[in-house]
Amino acid sequence: MIDWVDTSCKAWGRCTRWILSDTNEGYPSMDTIARARGGYLDMKGTVLSAKFGEVRVGEALEIARAIASEPFMPEALQATLWAQYVVHVPSKSRAIIVGNYLSSTVSIPEYWRNLDRAHHFLAGRLPHTAPRGTSCFNNFPVASLNGTR
Secondary structure (H helix, E strand, O other): OOHHHHHHHHHHHHHHHHHHOOOOOOOOOOOHHHHHHOOOEOOOOOEOOOOOOOOOOHHHHHHHHHHHOOOOOOHHHHHHHHHHHOOOOOHHHHHHHHHHHHOOOOOHHHHHHHHHHHHHHHHOOOOOOOOOOOOOOOOOOHHHHOOOO
8 A cells, every 4th residue: 555645545535525425514515594695595596606616625636636537547446445435334345345336246355456556546647746855766875876975
């Protein structure tokens, strides 16, 4: 598992759960009173505007764009991401849920292999910079790359 991709996917999963939940605490509220307070309704109750800004920001937006860009992520990998980061179910039943969605049998080791493949797929698409003060050449001193010793 790639740690920085896992962290980004967790942010994406939290944001996606928030978008999908109907708790009237944010995006886009389906509550009529909340629409009236926000100025989206006129006196007759018709919708004046339904423009909502971007909800995902930062890492969550990067993951959403990486998943939505072409070439598309294979369906098995995308279903595994949703099961891992969006849906709240016990770990043992995630493979069964993904298998039911794909209409095939997915074993637990195959589920974890698909999650690893999804992380590698996303790692190839996401911009990532090394933390400040670290070198990407751990085995070689940085000075030797410049021709000096």
